[in-house]
Amino acid sequence: MLQPQHYMTRLVLPIVFWFGITLASRSILAENWPGWRGPQRCGVSTAKNIPTQWSATEGIAWKKELPGSGIASPIIWDDKVLVTAADGQKNDELHLICLDRKDGKELWHLRLWGTSPTRYHSTKGSMASPTPVTDGDRVYAFFSTGDVFAVDLDGHLCWHRSLATEYGSFENRFSATSSPLLYRDLVVIQCDHFGDSYVVAVDKTTGVDRWRVERPETWVSWSSPQLARVNDSGAYELVLCSSEKIDGLDPETGRQLWTLRGMQRECIPTPVLGHQLILAVSGPRGTTFAFRPGGRGDITESHVVWQTNRGAPYVPSGILVGDYYYLTTDQGIANCFAAQTGKRVWQKRLPGSYTASPIAADGKIFFTNDQGETVVVQADVPKYQELAHNPLNEPVVASSAIGSGHIYMRTLRHLLAIDGSAK
Amino acid sequence: MFHQSKIIILLGGFSWLASSSAVGQPVDELFKTLAQTGPQASGSADAQQASDTLMTHGVEILPELLAAMDTTNIVAANWYRTVYQIIVRRELSKQKPQFPVTELRACARDAQHQGRVRRLALALLDEIDPAFRNELLRHMLDDAEFRHDAVKLVLDTGNQAQMANQSELAREKYHQALRHARKSEQVTRAVDLLRSMGEEVRIIDQMGFVTRWYLLGPFDAPNTSGFDTVFPPENETNVDATYDGQNGQTLHWTLTETPDRMGQLNLIQLIAATKEAVGYAYAELDSPTEQTVQIRCGADDNLSVWVNGEKVFARQQWLNGTRLDRFTATANLKKGRNQVLVKICQGPQHVNPSVPNNWSMQLRFCDETGRGIRLTNLLPSLTKSD
Numbered sequence: 001m002l003q004p005q006h007y008m009t010r011l012v013l014p015i016v017f018w019f020g021i022t023l024a025s026r027s028i029l030a031e032n033w034p035g036w037r038g039p040q041r042c043g044v045s046t047a048k049n050i051p052t053q054w055s056a057t058e059g060i061a062w063k064k065e066l067p068g069s070g071i072a073s074p075i076i077w078d079d080k081v082l083v084t085a086a087d088g089q090k091n092d093e094l095h096l097i098c099l100d101r102k103d104g105k106e107l108w109h110l111r112l113w114g115t116s117p118t119r120y121h122s123t124k125g126s127m128a129s130p131t132p133v134t135d136g137d138r139v140y141a142f143f144s145t146g147d148v149f150a151v152d153l154d155g156h157l158c159w160h161r162s163l164a165t166e167y168g169s170f171e172n173r174f175s176a177t178s179s180p181l182l183y184r185d186l187v188v189i190q191c192d193h194f195g196d197s198y199v200v201a202v203d204k205t206t207g208v209d210r211w212r213v214e215r216p217e218t219w220v221s222w223s224s225p226q227l228a229r230v231n232d233s234g235a236y237e238l239v240l241c242s243s244e245k246i247d248g249l250d251p252e253t254g255r256q257l258w259t260l261r262g263m264q265r266e267c268i269p270t271p272v273l274g275h276q277l278i279l280a281v282s283g284p285r286g287t288t289f290a291f292r293p294g295g296r297g298d299i300t301e302s303h304v305v306w307q308t309n310r311g312a313p314y315v316p317s318g319i320l321v322g323d324y325y326y327l328t329t330d331q332g333i334a335n336c337f338a339a340q341t342g343k344r345v346w347q348k349r350l351p352g353s354y355t356a357s358p359i360a361a362d363g364k365i366f367f368t369n370d371q372g373e374t375v376v377v378q379a380d381v382p383k384y385q386e387l388a389h390n391p392l393n394e395p396v397v398a399s400s401a402i403g404s405g406h407i408y409m410r411t412l413r414h415l416l417a418i419d420g421s422a423k
Numbered sequence: 424m425f426h427q428s429k430i431i432i433l434l435g436g437f438s439w440l441a442s443s444s445a446v447g448q449p450v451d452e453l454f455k456t457l458a459q460t461g462p463q464a465s466g467s468a469d470a471q472q473a474s475d476t477l478m479t480h481g482v483e484i485l486p487e488l489l490a491a492m493d494t495t496n497i498v499a500a501n502w503y504r505t506v507y508q509i510i511v512r513r514e515l516s517k518q519k520p521q522f523p524v525t526e527l528r529a530c531a532r533d534a535q536h537q538g539r540v541r542r543l544a545l546a547l548l549d550e551i552d553p554a555f556r557n558e559l560l561r562h563m564l565d566d567a568e569f570r571h572d573a574v575k576l577v578l579d580t581g582n583q584a585q586m587a588n589q590s591e592l593a594r595e596k597y598h599q600a601l602r603h604a605r606k607s608e609q610v611t612r613a614v615d616l617l618r619s620m621g622e623e624v625r626i627i628d629q630m631g632f633v634t635r636w637y638l639l640g641p642f643d644a645p646n647t648s649g650f651d652t653v654f655p656p657e658n659e660t661n662v663d664a665t666y667d668g669q670n671g672q673t674l675h676w677t678l679t680e681t682p683d684r685m686g687q688l689n690l691i692q693l694i695a696a697t698k699e700a701v702g703y704a705y706a707e708l709d710s711p712t713e714q715t716v717q718i719r720c721g722a723d724d725n726l727s728v729w730v731n732g733e734k735v736f737a738r739q740q741w742l743n744g745t746r747l748d749r750f751t752a753t754a755n756l757k758k759g760r761n762q763v764l765v766k767i768c769q770g771p772q773h774v775n776p777s778v779p780n781n782w783s784m785q786l787r788f789c790d791e792t793g794r795g796i797r798l799t800n801l802l803p804s805l806t807k808s809d
Contacts, residue, residue, distance in 0.1 A: 113500060115497050156505075157474070160460070162462075207464025207467055
């Protein structure tokens, strides 16, 4: 079993080389979870003392009822937890809520109208599907109604873009879920839908387009953009998983850099980074690719290091911890692969079905199923080792967040702060 | 260094002036500033200052804010709303809040206002004048925004009457709900409640579903090619003709009536359990007059609709469920016989093998409010009672 200091070497260093610097330096704190899948958008936190065990009645620091629906993850910045929700008869009532991280008390609650609600999955979709992102000054919230809001952390609106008004309503059967990404002074939003797809980078201060790339060949998908750093040059690449391909763009300009062909027609998981690789899932019966960034043109034949057709999920994103890459199918079949070779190390049937993506910290991986049970597994070891099995008695489809020794878990109706302490 | 200090002071001064330029401006000028927000976040910087100043005002500007929110510019509407929220929250925190109740009620009642603005006013009235809601809804059964809430109130009143053993009142309320309901769950609820009282009502007639069709298929349409491929029935519809179908089978038109209470046709059962295919549904309907109607329809995966040879609807989407009133189109009906042809595409199996590969459609004729229009189906009947 690896000692704690090994995690720092084996876990932190690869991530330091490989995450995209999307935030100001002061934001790169182990305790913050500033956007979709955490600081590096890979589901991994360097936080310590994260709880291993809890239940519906034990180990819950606080529990807050949320309005309406939402599958967006909560985000954490210092002493604030921010979460979005949506309701209303026409699903056009949008909520951005700020809670005190210590006790769940509502600090402010902004209610806004959405432009153009779409169809959505009755339990796994909502107009509040994309996870917001913050740089510590403002929170940038994208809703499936086609609206982007910039709000300061005291709850004051700074700007609003109605992308649906400007570029056409989204046409989506499961609601748009792509979570915005921060790159330097840009907010990047991937808009893949049945209509005219595009990706847009908006100036985070003014809300104005800095660049926008139309993607008419792109079908609907629900993946979120990722940012990869090319180790040799230090440049960054914007990685977009979508219909039948993965694109790499220059995040400064939107210029196309490379394409990797072979994804499924519809893509949901967000790629993760590690060992100088990008690992991208394209769905059941599709190929999972581990490939190197930094190419140009069609890199399908030149940059793929390994690939597999085993164990790919439809919805949950994968997670890479240390030397291992983990995938969980929607039906609960978990596979662990050696991250650098793709060799399967173990496979295990976990209980229940899965929509939420796993998260990891403190040597542990947390797999939470649709029934609200969390299986806690030892991370970065070559065999399956279950540490805990925590029931919650409430459905969970949103991915959780980690911060300040807590796990923040969103059920269909509540936000919970889990600290694992006995009452 | 002294010059640098002077520059810093001057810059600071200019900054202070800029940030406070909205202070002292007349309210209508501040409203105009918010109204000028729009695409590309234009006007946002000025709007921040203007809204900060407007937030210092009291409830006296709430009616004006509600009127201003009544705009198609949703960006401006949200700016107004942020000001409204702050003023309302501040007033609610007082021991004796004083709101312009008369104006709020007038806003909620006025169907000329946008629905979201009326709901906002009603949400505040729910907190300060809770008896108003039911008083309003009693008059909203034909209101585009509050119809659903009003029908719910009627259903609840009927249920209360039932519990008080007032059967005739309950029956009257359920019929009232049925006349005014436009959402399937309320229609079915009213029908089920009447059935529980021994009275049968056909949802199909209430909603205007077309349930009797000639069906044809499956034509072979690999992958998602079916939407754009023109098969013979689109050129000429002849219910006596035969065609070459998928897997070499010979296709015939088959007369069918769906038993589904919501008029949905399960084509997996009625045509074939197949994928990557195209099917057709054909009906002839008699209209008592020449009229413009709405067609509300849905399909899994997608459908195209022709009325009297004119394509009135087509939307290429895949892996959608058939949902009530998913799409709306307008069609012109002749007095007398009208021909309706529907093409329904069935796509490939979903990548997630647990997702069923459904193939279905649903179509109804209604007026612009969603009330079903009764059209006589001219196809041969399948039951003795017809």
